[in-house]
Amino acid sequence: MIKFLNLNSEKPYTHFKTLYKKALENGQKGIEAISVSSYDKASSEVEARYVNLKYIANNEWIFFSNYHSPKANQFESHSQVSILIYWASINTQIRMKAKIYKTSIEFSNEHFQSRTKEKNALAISSNQSQVIGSFEEVAKNFQETLEYMTPETVRPDFWGGYSFVPYYFEFWQGHENRLNKRHVFEQQDKAWEEKLLQP
Numbered sequence: 001m002i003k004f005l006n007l008n009s010e011k012p013y014t015h016f017k018t019l020y021k022k023a024l025e026n027g028q029k030g031i032e033a034i035s036v037s038s039y040d041k042a043s044s045e046v047e048a049r050y051v052n053l054k055y056i057a058n059n060e061w062i063f064f065s066n067y068h069s070p071k072a073n074q075f076e077s078h079s080q081v082s083i084l085i086y087w088a089s090i091n092t093q094i095r096m097k098a099k100i101y102k103t104s105i106e107f108s109n110e111h112f113q114s115r116t117k118e119k120n121a122l123a124i125s126s127n128q129s130q131v132i133g134s135f136e137e138v139a140k141n142f143q144e145t146l147e148y149m150t151p152e153t154v155r156p157d158f159w160g161g162y163s164f165v166p167y168y169f170e171f172w173q174g175h176e177n178r179l180n181k182r183h184v185f186e187q188q189d190k191a192w193e194e195k196l197l198q199p
């Protein structure tokens with residue numbers, strides 16, 4: 001589930017919320033999963049991965065990750081990302097283009113405190129995306145971290161939030177007769193320019 005905090009009242013945001021509600025009513029599973037594609041300057045490759053979108057706070061879309069991971073390095077050197085969502089329950093695709101930045105330390109701390117001990121133990125114990133000898137080692141690192149953690153354990157500075165602010169949205173709604181609707185909102189100065197694309 002995504003938490004909406006003082007959701008922006010502009011059209012692409014209200015449209016997103018309407019579709020979100022409709023997808024939930026239609027039993028959409030994993031509704032918070034979004035694909036984030038980023039550019040790796042060093043290798044000139046584009047990489048995509050799913051993350052769980054946790055909040056939309058005004059116009060900021062927020063998820064959490066490891067600040068030493070490959071994606072973190074990619075966001076650091078090239079802040080433009082592409083986001084993709086597909087909700088099969090309502091046959092809807094949403095594409096976004098955005099700039100991505102770390103959230104504030106306070107926001108990351110607050111979210112860390114709201115999570116289960118197990119989730120935080122995993123965040124602390126994992127050098128995300130680094131090679132490891134065996135899965136047993138992963139389990140051992142996790143177990144050891146879990147054991148030393150107390151309610152006072154603080155967020156490690158290598159884990160926290162990312163916030164992206166879209167400047168482009170495309171809502172694609174599929175129809176049985178293939179007359180698919182493609183509705184674009186593109187930010188020009190501060191206003192949203194609205195247009196329809198051919199299927």
Ligand SMILES: Cc1cc2nc3c(=O)[nH]c(=O)nc-3n(C[C@H](O)[C@H](O)[C@H](O)COP(=O)(O)O)c2cc1C
Pocket residue numbers: 030033047048049050051052053063064065066069070071072128129
């Ligand atoms: C549905 C789904 C949700 C995920 N959510 C997150 C997430 O919120 N944060 C995260 O760091 N990784 C998440 N992952 C794992 C990432 O896809 C990815 O494997 C990991 O972040 C390492 O990516 P990187 O090597 O590109 O940095 C999720 C995977 C799936 C399939």
